[in-house]
Amino acid sequence: MTTLPTGGVAITCPAEEFIGLLLFHRLAAGRREAIEFIAERDCRHLGTAIAIVDVDEIPTDRTHRNAWRRSANGGPIWICETAAQAIDEQRMWDAYERT
Structure with a gap:
């Protein structure tokens, strides 16, 4: 999990094959x-506060995924209410235009 410069959150999940490859070649x-x-190599350029977390710590409700925020210093994921409201409003407009 990485905090992006915008305050958003990037979730990265490494491939099991690559983890196995690193272990096989004794690079880890x-x-x-x-x-x-993998996190250092693939996520450092994305932002700050790289953290390795259990899947249980990531919210299961992805409705407001683009409204997830996190401090530049790390910490838990929280939902920006302003961004969530904009997401909801856009979804309502999209539904209205389809009718």
Whole structure:
């Protein structure tokens, strides 16, 4: 999980095959270290506050996914109410225009 410069959140999930490859070639001592290696390589350029978290810590409701925010220093994901309202409004306009 990475905090983007806009305050948004990027979720990255490494491929099991690549984790296995790092372990096979002994480029990482364990699964956690392999994931940290991938996070550093693939996520550092995206933003700040890179954190390796359990899937349970990521909200399951993706309705307002583009309204997810996180501090530049890390911390939990929260929903920006202003952005969520704009998402809801756009969805309502889209539904209205389809009718």
